[in-house]
Amino acid sequence: MAYKPPTRAGATVYVWSNYSLQERDRRWKAVRESGAKAGFDCIFVPLGDGIDARYLTQLRCSSVVLPTDGRPPIIIADRSSSNTWAPEPWQTSREWSEPMAEALLELGMERARIGVAGLKGGRVSHVTSIDGVVNHGAFAAVMRRLPNARFEEATDILGFARYIKSAEEIASMRKAVEIAEAGLAELAAAARSGVDAAALYARVMARMLELGAEYFPWALTLGMSDGSDAKRFTDPPLGRRLKANSLAQTEMIAVFGTQIAEEDQAVLLGPIPEAWKPVVARQREIFDEGVKLLTPGRSCAELLEFSKSVAEKGGMKAKVRLVGRGAGDDGPVIGAMTQPDALKELTVEKNTLWLWRPTVTGADGKTRFTWGGTVLVTEKDGELLSKRAHGAISVA
Known part of the structure; x- marks a missing residue:
């Protein structure tokens, strides 16, 4: 006999439900x-x-x-x-x-x-x-x-x-990436010396919600360009204000159609230091190589070997994070701590989505640069869905 619900009922919470x-x-x-x-x-x-x-x-x-x-x-x-x-x-x-x-x-x-x-x-x-x-x-x-x-x-x-994502899910992820990048643009437009970091965080969140994102906390690491005084926040950073040479390293997360996009971007209040330039160049080199490797049928074990092969060069050290993306807590996860057995018989497939986020630390051990975004595996190769230019954003 079918279960009969109790007579009482309450209002439900709206969620996006526009898939066909x-x-x-x-x-x-x-x-x-x-x-x-x-x-x-x-x-x-x-x-x-x-x-x-x-x-x-x-x-x-x-x-x-x-x-x-x-x-x-x-x-x-x-x-x-x-x-x-x-x-x-x-x-x-x-x-x-x-x-x-x-x-x-x-x-x-x-x-x-x-x-x-x-x-x-x-x-x-x-x-x-x-x-x-x-x-x-x-x-x-x-x-x-x-x-x-x-x-x-x-x-x-x-x-x-x-x-494996459908055409509708991929379209939702494209929209999520677009919203996340709009959040980054909002942050870059509003970040100035003296700005309240909590108000800035809320302003960025409000912009993404206006564009149709579901509420999902994004992460902001605030510190200085030399790597000092860094602290990561997933809520508005109460009591913090930006100042000259502040570095805002973002993990800008936007959810649309249940698909979770993350766009990683450094925003610096000041000119890009010379010490950053070789680090940014090395990070770009690793990033581009990784996107090329995201092809259908490639073993995840091979991607793990790639992550090890780029770990050190010219005194600079790299840590990569490659993660399957979708509706939440997705995998596989490929990075420094990944055990080979966890990837056994797993392969990259057409119409899978990935977060690709290498981090490179300079020879001085202090300069660190992360840039990342969402990659779609097509029939032949990886397509970076992010549209913004690679590199740190310098704000006067």
Whole structure:
């Protein structure tokens, strides 16, 4: 018997939900087929795995049971939530374990093999969440209701579906990059000696929200051009003011259509020091080489070897960060701390998106330069979606 929600209901929070029904069907088909190939009777996205649930529903807070035999899913949604992808979800308020269990029972999963997304960190999704993201209490209650079912890890089923982007997702990422670069332009226009750093942060955020971005904190490292007094902020930097030769190193993050763009840019209040020039040139050299390597079929292990090969030259040291991008906590992650086993059999694929961000430190050990942006892997090579010129921005 289908779960009946409580009579009380509350207002829901608006989220962007403009992907087409064709996009919904593409995602459901990809997850169904991968789940069936892995031998699962259904894919279950429980409470807690908000990223994967939103991927399948476009809802702010939901849970999904997607049978792999082609039947439509049952979607449990928060309060009065619904949209074109899920016009009639089972709605709940604060009780989640009961409707999730009832959804599984309604679909005949009493003795099924159930693939659970978000149960632990995956290879290309939830990569920083080693112990998973599911709400343990609600999930444990569901397992007690279905004692004869087998609940097994299936994070990679959703992860690899998310890894390859559709035309609609790529268009959203292009828009996210455009918004992030507009945020950088706003920062460069307003950054002056004496400006309150917290007000500057808020002004940049406001500009990105005006252009349609979802709220997502961007990171700002404030210090001096010689590398001193540096501190990283992900909220407005209260009590700080810019001054001559201040260096604002940004990780400008904009989210549009769930796609998360990050554009890394140094903004300096003053002329570019001579000591920076060879460091910037070396960073540009590594950046361009890396973009050329982002081609379909290339092994991620080869990219890790590339990151090691550029680690030091002429007294300058480089650390690279190459990360799969999408709806959040994406991978693979390739950098100095990456273990080769984590990349085993992983390859770059057409229509994947990446953040490419090398950092080079000068021979003096103080001068440091980072510049990065979003790269789309096309049929033949990597396409840098960022439109701004490479280099530091000098503000008088």
